[in-house]
Amino acid sequence: MSLIVVGSMAFDAIETPFGKSDKIIGGAATYIAWSASNFTSPIKQLSVVGGDFPKNELRLLEERGVILEGVQIKENEKSFFWSGRYHMDMNTRDTLETHLNVLGTFDPVVPESYQDCEFLMLGNLAPAVQLSVIAQLRERPKLIVMDTMNFWMEIALEELKKVIAEVDVLLVNDSEARELTHEFSLVRAARKIMDMGPKYLIIKKGEHGALLFHDDNVFFAPALPLEDVFDPTGAGDTFAGGFIGHIARTKDISYENMKTAIIFGSAMASFCVEKFGTERLRELTKEDIDQRIIQFQDLVNFDIELV
Ligand code: AMP
Numbered sequence: 001m002s003l004i005v006v007g008s009m010a011f012d013a014i015e016t017p018f019g020k021s022d023k024i025i026g027g028a029a030t031y032i033a034w035s036a037s038n039f040t041s042p043i044k045q046l047s048v049v050g051g052d053f054p055k056n057e058l059r060l061l062e063e064r065g066v067i068l069e070g071v072q073i074k075e076n077e078k079s080f081f082w083s084g085r086y087h088m089d090m091n092t093r094d095t096l097e098t099h100l101n102v103l104g105t106f107d108p109v110v111p112e113s114y115q116d117c118e119f120l121m122l123g124n125l126a127p128a129v130q131l132s133v134i135a136q137l138r139e140r141p142k143l144i145v146m147d148t149m150n151f152w153m154e155i156a157l158e159e160l161k162k163v164i165a166e167v168d169v170l171l172v173n174d175s176e177a178r179e180l181t182h183e184f185s186l187v188r189a190a191r192k193i194m195d196m197g198p199k200y201l202i203i204k205k206g207e208h209g210a211l212l213f214h215d216d217n218v219f220f221a222p223a224l225p226l227e228d229v230f231d232p233t234g235a236g237d238t239f240a241g242g243f244i245g246h247i248a249r250t251k252d253i254s255y256e257n258m259k260t261a262i263i264f265g266s267a268m269a270s271f272c273v274e275k276f277g278t279e280r281l282r283e284l285t286k287e288d289i290d291q292r293i294i295q296f297q298d299l300v301n302f303d304i305e306l307v
Contacts, residue, residue, distance in 0.1 A: 003248040004114055005032045006046040006133050007123025007147075007237070008103055009053065009071070013083035014233050014276065016090065021231070024277040025057055027080065028123035028147065031234035033066045034281040035241025035268045036121070038289060040248040041065030044114045046133060047125075048106045051075035060282075069111045077102045090229050091206040092175075098151060110136040118251070121244045122146040122167065123237060127159040134166050143253045145169040146198075147240050150176050165197035169258075171240055173204045186211065187218070200258060202243070202265075204236055212262050214255045221262040222299055224270040224292070231276045235269040238281065242268030267292045 007029030014021045029047045036043055043066045049058075051074065058068055078101040086093045108129050120141040122130040130146065146167040152160050153176065164170055170193060174186060183189040186203055190213040193201050201213040207229070209222040243258075243265035250257055270292060274280045 002042055002044050002114075002116055003036065003040055003119045003121060003244060004044045004046055004070075004110075004117045004133070004141075005029050005036065005066075005121045005123060005241075005244075006108070006125065006130065007032060007121075008080050008082075008125045009045075009047045009049050010080040010082055011052075012081075012233060012277065013096075014231055015083075015085040015096075016231055017086065017088050018230065019276070021276050023081075025054070026082065026234060026277055028125065028234075028237045028240075030057075030061075031237035031272065031278060031281070032121055032123050032241040032244070033061055033064070034278050035238040035272075036245035036248070037061075037064040037066060037241075038268070038284065038286070039242070039245030039264070042067050044070060044111075044117070046070035046108055046110065046114070048072040048074065048080075048102045048108075050077040050079040050102045053079045067113075070109070070114055072102075072106070072109075074102045084233065086232065090232055091208075093232070095151065108133055108136075115139070117141045118143075119244060119248045120144045121240060122163070123240065124149050124152075127152055127156050127163045130163045131159065131166070134163070142251075143168050143247060145171065145240065145244050145247075147171040147236065148176070149173075150179055153179055161196060164193070167198050168253075169200040169202065170198040171202045171204065171236070171243075173206070173236060177201075177203050190218075200255070202262060204239060206232065206235070210239065210262055210266060212258055214258070217255065219259045219262070221259075221266045222296070223266055224295060224299065226270060226273065229273045232273050233276075234278065235272045238272035239265035239269040242266075263293065263296055267296055
């Protein structure tokens with residue numbers, strides 16, 4: 001039984017008020033795989049890259065237990081490219097360029113060896129691709145988690161709503177939740193989104209943590225206050241990787257376990273932002289992750305007596 005990760009694998013160019021990167025490795029599925037591989041193996045990756053995507057990057061993922069049979073390599077085409085510029089608060093950003101390249105015509109083929117999928121992580125990419133993957137799986141996975149972004153709300157809203165109706169857990173950030181529902185209150189927005197299909201909703205709020213909604217319950221995971229944030233790119237995907245990685249490791253899809261999973265997600269995201277791109281995720285040890293989970297425990301642990 002395994003975890004399938006679907007999403008973009010890409011080149012990114014990032015500008016922050018403190019620095020600028022050249023074209024570096026990025027993509028939703030790349031971040032998810034680097035993050036989730038700390039918790040579970042194998043990860044079965046489903047994506048597409050061009051001939052320009054470094055083969056060494058693929059080899060490094062394989063060394064982490066990521067199976068690439070479902071990653072198409074279009075030798076004569078270019079990989080997906082995204083560039084963005086962060087504002088001074090490092091929480092909000094503008095997309096400067098999105099070049100879909102190989103992603104524009106991506107027709108995913110789920111390999112036979114992926115059919116044993118227990119957990120499906122639909123990372124950010126075209127909703128039509130996300131739908132096609134769900135449709136190709138003969139048996140419905142135990143849990144389908146989906147991430148998306150405003151880009152797809154703006155150009156493929158109807159298809160996006162169809163995928164949202166099929167999934168168990170939706171992950172969006174606060175501005176995306178508002179854009180999707182036209183509600184300012186996140187509680188109202190959450191209710192509207194859960195009415196669209198997902199039983200669980202995670203709203204990421206960058207440096208202000210993340211909220212997990214289910215029925216009338218809401219649970220909050222903080223983000224770790226960090227002295228330096230270099231690059232928030234991929235933090236959402238890294239969060240998703242920690243979340244689904246923990247669920248796949250424990251095989252427990254209860255609401256209680258999802259609370260723990262969003263703490264793992266937040267811990268992984270806190271590493272991601274410490275360096276540019278995937279750099280920090282590549283050097284993590286189990287001790288680093290354990291230490292950080294303890295920091296999270298200390299951050300929110302308090303005794304209180306009722307008056
Ligand atoms: P995050 O910061 O978690 O929202 O994720 C940023 C990553 O998403 C970058 O590495 C981009 O390559 C990737 N990305 C940006 N726009 C898109 C898009 N429209 N579809 C798929 N992936 C995207």
